[in-house]
Amino acid sequence: MPDDAPALDVSPRPTVDVARGVELARELYGVAGPARELGSQQDRNVLLEPPGERRVVLKVANRGWGRAALEAQNAALLHLAERAPDLIAPVPLPAGDGALLHEVVDGEDTVTVRLLTFVEGTPLTGAGYLAPAVVADLGALGARLTTALAGLDHPGLDRPIQWDQRRAADVVARLAGSVRDPHRRAVVQEAARTAAARLDPLAPALRVGPVHGDLTDDNVVGDPDEAGRVRPTGVIDFGDLALGWLAGDLAVTCTSVLRRPAHHPLDVLPAVRAYDALLPLRDEELAALWPLVVLRGAVLVAAGEHQLALDPDNPDLAEPMEGEWHVLTSALSLDPDAAEAALRAALGRPPAPAYDAARAAAAAAAPLVPGTTPVVLDLSVTSEHLHGGRFLEPGVEEELLRAAAGSGAAVTRWGEARLTRTVLDTTLAPAAVALVVDLLLPQGTPLTAPVGGSLTADEDGVRLTHASGLVLHLGGDLTGVRPGGIEAGAPLARAGAGPVRVQWCVVPGRRPPGFATGREAPAWRTLCPDPSALLGTDVVAVDDDPGELLGRRRSALAPMQESYYDEPMRIERGWRHHLVDVDGRAYVDAVNNVASIGHGHPRLADAVERQLRTLNTNSRFHYRALVELSERLAALAPDPLDQVFLVNSGSEAVDLALRMAQTVTGRPDVVAVLEAYHGWTALSDAVSTSLYDNPAALGTRPDWVHLASAPNPYRGRHRGPGAGAAYGQEVRDLVEGLVADGRPPAAFVCEPLLGNAGGVLLPDGYLAAAYDAVRAAGGLAVADEVQVGYGRTGRWWWAFERSGVVPDVITVAKPMGAGHPLGAVITTRAVAEAFGAAGSFFSSAGGSPVSCVTGLTVLDVIEDEGLQANAAAVGDHLLAGLAGLADRHRIVGAVHGAGLYLGVELVRDRVTLEPATAECAAICERLRELGVVVQPAGERANVLKLKPPMTLTRGSADVVLGALDTVLRDGW
Known part of the structure; x- marks a missing residue:
């Protein structure tokens, strides 16, 4: 690192106010117009808006900056304008005398003034969350800027400043006394000390060049994308431009993410990946990156407190201090070895070579319990032992381990996301991925040393440290431990009555966590390697390529069968109103109306299993469940609807209802509403008009479908108290027009609550008017309750009840089977008999024994569980x-x-x-x-x-x- 001490004599901001700035701009540059001050921690910036011209900024430099540094900044900006015109940055403007810098008197001092073009755009500062795409943009922008500056050579770049990461440890040592809180002061000092210790051996290999020095959200502007997120396009404030470590500049950019409480430290990874894609990081730079982030946090706190003491009335200093502290604490919350491992994994780099010998020793270790092959217990998200919510029971891990062991031995799996570690109803991901295994042995079973080394014991357990740096951590119920030197194969301890926790770690002196979150697990698995060699059996439960299954999906399924989310999580478990991914993360399922009674309901699973083992055939046979489900459905419908047809899906139900109406009335025409979705079969799709599901819907409707306005009282054609009557009159006019044309409609079909629109309630009086209109023309009123019925609306079993009407035909499906394919059409005896006169109806699985038992059980659960x-x-x-x-x-x-x-x-x-x-x-x-x-x-x-x-x-x-x-x- 450079030996010269960094300049710390930064002074309070110049006293130049807006009025004086306007005067200087006019005198020196001939610029005049409305003006206001822009915030700055150390300079004074006056924004001027000359009428009809581009906005400019008069910058009055802190007297602590030397003239050479300002000349270097101007040179850099001109260099960028020439060499990288696609990078948006300020451009220095000459005064009337052609000079780019002017020294002016400010009270008793002399300050340096210059004029720059104003970089238009929205500042990133203030956003509480940066989307991954925005974080990646920051990283890419940093790489492009550093690359563009690479050819710049100016003597003013080589200056000792407090923001130079090469001098960060010394800066903290000199400024830490300004940190008022003793606890924070100690944290800052220790963080700088340990980070510098990791950096020292790496420093000679770190590239040095011209760097911006402060490429953070404070100094980046951009334009909002379609979602309103500001995407970085321009760079401002080159006040910290100097020679420095390239990796240090990336570390500075990472602090933009860490400043925000909404972010996890590893949310910086998109920036690192984007930077590396354009300007590949050396191995040593990758190893140095997180210590540099920590050091930057320490400097921010120390320097911020120091500057605040010099300029206590500057709001641009006081307000950010908690954010600077959060940068440091967030960086420190991530273990430095795990951070490096995570960065390596994110870039596809091999694990740190410093631990190769320890990893090799772990792979070659002797068994911990020679001659014993334990049963391997599955506690994963898909484990058959954890159905019915059992994973939430206290003590279930040990209970299952004992059951698996019997009179022998059993062990859990390494790298497995244990469902037993899942936490419901939280926005935080759980530490569920096991970096340990739990081994249950008959009490008194001897354990032997798998490697030679030094054995120590304390309240945290037993540690066996090998010469390679490999450490075996043992915890739980152990007896007979004798600390000291021990040879491989020598007696180590005896198992007690409870499980023994076993874990390797390649970092000596580190007590690793037993479990990690899904995003941290790849890093920790490289530091806590596979213990299979210790246990005499394969205990690995790691998906080596998490994206492989998604690739297979995208290869085998037609693209139009879309999935939720751009990069979907892999869901393998559901319980009640929660979904659980393969990392053990639980999500509140706020969208799955198909799972009406919840996911994984044991009562439903047991009923279906019993019926599958007993009988499953088609509904032309006679069996009790078919009769009972039909009776239950008929009883739930209002009089006179008492005839039931069982089908497989909502699409089939709507299709059947429309075919029924057309057959009974002898007419093809149907009135439907705009912006609706009813299904994918020929007839249900014909009356589906949602452009969201089918952008060509309106242009491809058959001529027998006639469309009424979507009765949306919020954003539709008619709004307010009279909307229901107005929309109803539209239907009446449409029907009367069809009758006049000799095409009276067979049916009017509508959801009694606009599910496709997101639950929009129909305006009062609309459904009654529409039903009256179609019935007056001899047609049938069809209520599509596929999404909105079955008690979902709370006060009504059927959504049409809210409108005080009774349809002629009800279609229902999604909630009936709670995920099993089951639907129904319910109508009157008169309609059913008229339809039956034209032939018979049959649906293979619609009324099968399994489907009927499913339907009955769902009804029982809804009733019994309220x-x-x-x-x-x-x-x-x-x-x-x-x-x-x-x-x-x-x-x-x-x-x-x-x-x-x-x-x-x-x-x-x-x-x-x-x-x-x-x-x-x-x-x-x-x-x-x-x-x-x-x-x-x-x-x-x-x-x-x-x-x-x-x-x-x-x-x-x-x-x-x-x-x-x-x-x-x-x-x-």
Whole structure:
């Protein structure tokens, strides 16, 4: 590192005010116009807006900066303008005398003034969250800037400043005394000391060149993308330009992420990947990056406190201090070895070579219990031992381990995300991935040393340290441990009555965690290697290529069969209203109305298994379940609907209902509403008009489909108290016109609550008017309850009940089978008999014994567990919470729905109702990161649809509300 001490004599900001800045701009540069001050920690910046001309900034430099440094900055900016015109940066402007710098008197001092073009754009500062794409943009921008500066040579670049990472340890040592809080001061000093110690052996290999020195969100501007996220395009404030470590400049950029409480330290990885793709990092630079991040955090705190003491009235110093402290504490929260391993894994680099000998020793180790081959216990997300919510029971791990061992030995798996470590109703990912194994042995079983070394014991357990640096950590129930030197194969301890926890670590002196989160696990697995050699059996449970299955999906499934999310998590377990991914992360499932009674319901699983073992055939045979389900459905429908047809899906149900209406009336024509979705079969698709599902829907409808306006009282043609009558009159006029043309409709089909629109409630009087109109023409009223029926709306079993009407035909499906393919059409005896006169009907699996038992069990569960009442109570709570969000966040234009079928409509303007479509998609992605599964809905894909399993609790609803509030507050 350079020996010269960094300049720390930075002074308070110059006293030049806006009025004096305007005067100087006019005198020196001939520029005049409205002016205001721009914030700065050390300089004075005056923004001028000359009429009809480009905006400029008069910069009055802190007198602590030398003239040579300012000349170097100007040279760099001119260099960039010539060599990298695609990089947006300020350009220095000459005065009337052609000079780029001028020294002027400021009271008793002399300060240096220059004029720069103003870089237009929105500052990144202030956003509480930076999306991965924005973080990647920052990294790429840094690489492009450093590459462009590489050819710059100016004597003013070689200057000792406090922001030079090469001098960071000395800066902290000299400024730490300014940190007022003793605890923080100690943290800053220790952080700098340990980070510098890691850097010292790496320093000779770190590349040095001209660097911006402060490429953070404070000095980057950009343009909003479609989702409103500011994407970096321009760089400002080259005040810290100097020679420095290239890797140090990337570390500075990483602090933009760490400053924000919304971020995990590893959220910097997109920036590192993007930087490396353009300017590949050397191995030593990769090893140095996290210590440099820590050092930068330490300098920020120490220098910030020092400058604040010099200039206590500067708000640009006082306000950021907690953010600077968060940079340091966030960097320190990640183990430095794990951080390096994570960076290496993210860039596809091999593990650090410093630990190769230890890894080799682990692979060659002798068994811990010679002659014993334990049974391997599966505690993963897919484990058959953990059905029915058993994974939530206290002590279940040891209970299952004992059951697996019997009178012998059993062991858990390494690298496995244990379902038993999953935590429900939290926005934080759990530490569920095992870096340890738990070994249960008969009490008194001797354990032998797998390698020779030094044996120590304390309250944390037993450690056996090998000469290579490899450490065996043992915890749990052990007896007979004798600390000291020990040879391989010598007695080490005896097993007690409880499990023994076993773990390798290649970092001596480090006590690694027993479990890691899914995102940290790849790093820790390189530091805590596979212990299979110790155990005499393969205990590895690691998916070597997490993206491989997704690649296979995308290869085998036709592209139109889309999946949720750009990079979907892999879900392998559901429980009630939660989904669990393969890392053990639980998500509140706020979208899965198919799973009406919740995921993994043991009562349903047992009933289906029993029936599958007994009988499964088709409905032309006679069996009890078929009769009982039909009777139950008929009893749930209002009089006179008492005839049931069982089918496989909602599409088939709507298709059958329309075919029934056309057959009974002898007419082909059907009236449907715009912006609706009813299914994928020929007839159900014909009446589906949603452009979200089919962009060509309106141009491809058959001529027998006639469309009425979507009866949306929020954004439709008619709004306000009279909307229902106005929309009803439209249907009446449409039907009367068809009758006049000799084409009276066979049916009017509509969801009694606009599910496809995100739960929009029909305006009062609409459905009654529409039903009256179609019936007056001799047609049938079809209520599509596939999404919105079956008690989901809480106060009503059928959504049409809210409108005070009775249809002629009901279609239902999704909730009937709770994920099993099952649907039904319910109608009157007169309609059924008229339809039957034209032939018979048959659906192979629609009324099979398994399907019928499924349907009966779902009805029993809804009744016995009070799920309809729960939908009402929790739905009201959720609705009230969403209304509160609408009061706080202007992007929420309206909240729709009832019970547990709700929609949050997002708009860019509450007057024009411009849909916030891109924002909605981005918000869903961000909610996923916080453990909430929500998806866009509506014709404009701007509605967050909330239609969870009916088991949703108030606690889980609060998680949804809290996460959404966080996203709307901090950004997406």
